Amino acid sequence: MEHVTPIYILSGFLGSGKTTLLSRLITYFKQQGLRPAIVMNEIGEVNIEGLVAGEEVPTAEMLSGCICCTIRSDLSSEIAMLIQREQPDVIVIEATGIANPMEILDAAAEASLYMRIDVKKLITVVDAAHLLHLNIEQKGKTYRLMQEQIRAASALVLNKMDLVNDQDKETIQQLLGRWNPYAPIIPAVRCDLDVEDLLQSGPHGQNEHSHVHGREDRDVHVHVDKQEHANSHDHADNHDHGHAHDSHDHVMSYTYYFSHAVNSVEFERFIAGLPRDVYRAKGILTFNDTNSRFLFQYAFRESDFLKITPQGQVPDVVVFIGEHFQKSLLREQLEMLEGKISRA
Template sequence: MNEQKIPVAVLSGYLGAGKTTVLNHILSNRNGLRVAVIVNDLSEVNVDAELIKDGGGLSRTEEALVEMSNGCICCTLREDLLREVEKLAKQNRFDYILIESTGVGEPVPVAQTFTYLDEEHGIDLSQFCRLDSMITVVDAYRFWSDFSSGETLLERKQAASEEDTREVVDLLIDQIEFCDVLILNKCDRISGDELNELEGVLRTLQPRAKLIRASHGKVDPSEILHTGLFDFDEASASAGWIREMEKSVHIPETEEYGIASFVYERAKPFHSGRLMEWMVNWPEEIVRSKGTVWLATRNDMGQSLSQAGPSIRFGPSGYWVAALPEQERQEILQDESEVFEHWDPEHGDRINKIVFIGIDMDRAQIVSSLDDCLLTELEMRMDWSSFPDEFPAVETRQQEEVVH
């Protein structure tokens, strides 16, 4: 029965956003709720756990504090997390489990831990507990400087390992785009207009989440505990770019503070050289973009474009259905009839479809400049393999990966 399962909330957010302050405030105002706390930190000395102890929100008889060091929930400590949650849930002593994730942790692997059977370790947490909400804390004061820094976690000496090549902005976006509750903390440190603009951007990036403004981590526990907001499928499809991409009709909207989004869609390939030149001069007003790109020089395989601030990731996303062997192509078209909806007699499902989210974007200019990067009618009749291609050479993925 669902009501017998202990609810779990996961607190994510970049380093310094104020997760521990929020956690301390919740523990100090929990109105008798018996809470087990798991703190996950990358440092050897678990400062967060010490702060929680000092915060006076824990009672030895009512609460448990589990310290996890030298790793993060989504990688080296995943088994530890599974074991700890299972142990705490089986004790039947707690009303709630709160997990403070490391500041460089991504939320999706954590959510998967609670949603699916871990076959490797034979643990199914869904038997004992249910994920109640994924909460992300955003630092209103530092958000734009972190977002536009162009720095990697390694450069900031915050990486999970030497192989961790993530950029700070990509982590920020991952944490915002997959959550049920967004706590915009340190609101007292910026002006009202700055706050309204930032909130508008966050609502566009993540329209589904409940957004709460806070200062000094002061959030009413009832606003974030026992919400029942988490749904893995809904959370996975909740990012603003996904919602914009899936709209059947795209009506241009001018939002307050100039925040807007639109979809660029063209059934004609890009000239790789011209597109590369366009990307080198990426318009600064574009905050976030995501989509599928059709490059003339890589006609068999769709390319994935994912941009957040100064970070641009580009690489193969899978084979176009039209590029597959005849039998395989027919099987997909039979099973997934929606692929037929935009099927071109010559080029099949190949298409450019990119969502752009930004502030004060000149949509007409962006669309026009991208159109200039498409093949001309003369180039459409030429040998596309002869065109220059300066995009990074990436090993092609397995043929079973298909773009839809």
């Protein structure tokens, strides 16, 4: 019998912890003797997580756009090519934080026209503290998008529970229960959880293959139209790959490539002063005062630095994601850090 490739979709807003969970899933699959593959989507030009995911894990990168809009039609062909080229035992799709998961499900369903696949689960990672903050105001596109990501999930990972008190924990769990009464809720800190329990957990009162939210998990067996498959990439050649890619009207990104190492103290000062409109930033940097390279992550006023040794030719780069921030101001500040322009 021809192999049916299981697919897991990771959803969740910017900085919720999807990449941490992705890393735990990949480790788990390897321990099970399986060969995993990844489809990673970033709104910026450079997939920072992909640079450190490990060369042994086949990865299809979809950059400068979002699965659910500007390059959505590419997702099905990326999955098909990944299966044909690498023959993985399992695929994990990590969507950018601004993606509507129902659109991703539709795109993954389209891939079933090419290949025998089975979308097993849509897992949404929820930042507990951020959701609590958004729920106080109960308005804005970010709030509505997070609702959609939660409602579409077949399992919810309620992450960063160490950042909320006991009363808030109960409030958040009740909120998730109202928005999605079917999905099991798994509390976690840094997405530290039992992966097997997560993957095997089914909707409340139903088994994993039951009909959920009007959608039934099944695999479809259709012959691949190779010409259509090849043509599905045509529009990508005309896609705008400029440094300042805008998407979803309210969400935008800015990519900056460094030509020199920068001072770590000055960079941390710059990050601490980022406008609130910048929700997420990440990059790989070389600091001239430590002579080391670091993976840098920033989400909702918190930053983290991890010393790394990237493989191959990896540029020093940082990507900012947010709403209506001034790209020119960020560029000017970064050029000052590099000494390209003098300080006023």
